[in-house]
Amino acid sequence: MASCPICRKAEPDPKYKPFCSRRCSEVDLQRWFTGAYAIPAALDESAEDDVEKD
Numbered sequence: 001m002a003s004c005p006i007c008r009k010a011e012p013d014p015k016y017k018p019f020c021s022r023r024c025s026e027v028d029l030q031r032w033f034t035g036a037y038a039i040p041a042a043l044d045e046s047a048e049d050d051v052e053k054d
Helices: 022-034 044-054
Strands: none
Touching: none
């Protein structure tokens, strides 16, 4: 079975799934708030052209 994605030690608790505890779920949430998790975006060349025209 899978382990907690944050601490990698404990089995997930159904209440906090996929995390093992409230602490691990809050660590994950904090990472989202601080930008630690980010989806890289490719620059759109047409958007750059529009900015230069203004």
